[in-house]
Amino acid sequence: QVTLVESGGGLVQPGESLRLSCRASGFTFSINDMNWYRQAPGKEREFVAQVSWNGRTTDYENSVQGRFTISRDNRKNMVYLQMNNLIPEDTAVYYCNVDLNGDHYWGKGTLVTVSL
Numbered sequence: 109q110v111t112l113v114e115s116g117g118g119l120v121q122p123g124e125s126l127r128l129s130c131r132a133s134g135f136t137f138s139i140n141d142m143n144w145y146r147q148a149p150g151k152e153r154e155f156v157a158q159v160s161w162n163g164r165t166t167d168y169e170n171s172v173q174g175r176f177t178i179s180r181d182n183r184k185n186m187v188y189l190q191m192n193n194l195i196p197e198d199t200a201v202y203y204c205n206v207d208l209n210g211d212h213y214w215g216k217g218t219l220v221t222v223s224l
Contacts, residue, residue, distance in 0.1 A: 110134040110213040112204040117218030120194055128189040128218060130204030138182040140208065144189045146200035147217075153203070157189060171197070194222045 116128040128144070139161050147153040157178040158167045166178050177190040187204060201217040 110206070110208065112206065112213060112215035114202060114204050114215045114218040117202060117220045119221045119223065121224055122195055122222055124194055124222075125190070125192045126194065126220060128191065128202055128220070130187045130189075130215060132185045132187065132204070132206065135206065135208060135213075137185040140206055142178075142180060142187040143205040143207070144178060144187075145203045145205050145214075146198075146220075147203070148197075148200040151200075156202070159187060191220070194220075196222045198222050 111133045113131045114128060116126060118126060120126055141158055141160050143158045144156040145153050146156050154169065156169050156172055157176055159178045159180050163180050168176060175191065175193045180187045191198065198220060199222050201219050203217045204215040206213050
């Protein structure tokens with residue numbers, strides 16, 4: 109079955125960095141675009157970033173453009189989210205996501221807290 113496992117979250121101060129990882133299994137990773145979403149307390153889940161199947165094309169939500177970088181390693185079935193210059197508004201549970209022919213799959217998420 110499709111499994112997505114996120115890791116790398118934690119508590120950081122504003123301006124610091126974190127790198128999230130997502131290990132994927134149960135589907136043909138190398139031919140599918142991969143996504144990161146996040147859900148802040150009291151808010152709906154929102155799109156953060158996407159990387160194309162071959163890693164050549166990326167897309168970002170406006171507020172993270174220039175601060176976050178999504179990447180992938182098709183040899184390891186891994187997708188990453190490098191988050192720099194974190195701000196308190198980035199506090200959320202971050203989810204790895206894949207859309208397989210209209211069916212969305214999610215990991216359990218990893219919590220990122222940005223606070224003094």
